[in-house]
Amino acid sequence: MRQSVLPVLTVVAGIFVIWYLASIWLNAAWAYDKATRSGEELGVVALVADTWSQEKPKLPAPHQVGVEIWDTTIEKKITSKRSLIYHSWITLSATLLGFALGTGLGIALAVGIVYNRTMDMSVMPWVIASQTIPILAIAPMIIVVLNAVGISGLLPKAMISMYLSFFPVVVGMVKGLRSPDAMQLDQMRTWNASPSQTFWRLRLPSSMPYLFTSLKIGMAASLVGAIVGELPTGAVAGLGARLLAGSYYGQTIQIWSALIMAAALAAALVAIIGLLQRVTLRRMGMA
Amino acid sequence: MIWLIFAFGVWGLGWWVNTRLAAAPRTRVTGLVVPLIFGITLIAIWEGVVRGLEISPVLLPAPSMIAARFVASTDILWEDFVQTVIKGALSGYVLGCGSAFLVAILVDRYDFLRQGLLPVGNFVAALPVIGMAPILVMWFGFDWQSKAAVVVVMVFFPMLVNTVQGLADSSAMQRDLMRTYAAGYWATLLKLRLPAAMPFIFNGLKIASTLALIGAIVAEFFGSPIRGMGFRISTSVGQLALDLVWAEIVVAAVVGSAFYGIVALVERAVTFWHPSQRHS
Incomplete structure (x- = not known):
């Protein structure tokens, strides 16, 4: 059991990396669209930052989902309909x-x-x-x-x-x-x-x-x-x-x-x- | 009242015949006839109870009504069948099972990957993957591509886990024998390990066959063009046209059983050597 901990962790980490990369790739179109409308030039850093923090992304980044779960479980009252x-x-x-x-x-x-x-x-x-x-x-x-x-x-x-x-x-x-x-x-x-x-x-x-x-x-x-x-x-x-x-x-x-x-x-x-x-x-x- | 008596009569008769047949020595004929009689009895009881208690067709239509509706609307049913089963479920099934098979062979080459992927795959296979449907519908649009994508996601992990397990099934002795024959990786894979993995692979294919149909139909609840079995079921429920819903269910049941049956037949032909396939 113990010797499989490292491989499992590696695979899970790999999934997270793919997830983050995919969210850049899928949300990039929207980010470029927004940038051309406001007449800005998008650098790589700005692009990544934008794709990971959109309001309605095609694929939300893991930390966005994490924040949402935290907000709707810990922060809300249990009886609330939004919990x-x-x-x-x-x-x-x-x-x-x-x-x-x-x-x-x-x-x-x-x-x-x-x-x-x-x-x-x-x-x-x-x-x-x-x-x-x-x-x-x-x-x-x-x-x-x-x-x-x-x-x-x-x-x-x-x-x-x-x-x-x-x-x-x-x-x-x-x-x-x-x-x-x-x-x-x-x-x-x-x-x-x-x-x-x-x-x-x-x-x-x-x-x-x-x-x-x-x-x-x-x-x-x-x-x-x-x-x-x-x-x-x-x-x-x-x-x-x-x-x-x-x-x-x-x-x-x-x-x-x-x-x-x-x-x-x-x-x-x-x-x-x-x-x-x-x-x-x-x-x-x-x- | 007469219909209720009829229902009870059929029940008694079916039960009596089946008890007699079951007491007789088991042959191929009784093995087929007994479940058949049971099924016919159930349908007859259904018909009798619905007519006898005058249950509204909005709640539960009688089998005869469903059959009439089925015959009357074969064109709609055929259109839905093509949209959901051929385009959605089947293409997703082939894509999902095929890619899972290739990934499994790849994973199998690296011990590290296998140790990591197998628990994760087992975990994912137990998750309510069907919940991915709304997301995939959003990504791939309303037409059959999104349904195929849902099916791919649903069948991928059960298939992967089964294939990886199957590839590990040959014993060390058998692999040593291949080595004494100076067989390389590919020869060992094709001649020993893939054939040995076949029972596992077919187990995965069977599980995937039922999952594929479910995935394609449920994905249509989240948005679809104006045809497809899932679409028809959800809209007909809204129109209280339950006879059409039941006709779709009949199609789904027949397709599901046929799909499973075909996979089982191919399995019997391919893995004829396996103990579970040997019949006296």
């Missing part, structure tokens, strides 16, 4: 609700599939087929329809998150619940274990590594679901709404700060699951 923390919380709550529902549904389906042959044969192909449908594309319709029925707020977004996050859980859990080999199952039989004992003492514990891997994928997917679910609600609140509002008004810095915030949120959520995984597996003696 990024407020918007993140809206998205996060939908994500977590959808993730919990999706995980529950996924585990229930997986248990059904493992224990019921009819379900295995009829449901499993459709579970796989359901993921080739670009669900995100019909997110707007789900939101509008659920709104018309009278369900609004958190739940429609959570439904989309649920749909996206249940699939990895089903696939991972089916694999995990089937991972005990014939020898171990025979051992349970020689102990005269009942089916429920086999499930709780053997199948469930041995599925844990698979479960946590799928949970990580499911968590990332459900955040994407929540963000896209916020687009059609007319840009009211949430990180997705910030993205949409930013693209309506050309506020690129706002878009980027919402994007970085979403990335940080995803990274934090996945890291939390990773931590839980490590602690759980260590206590179970599997890692």
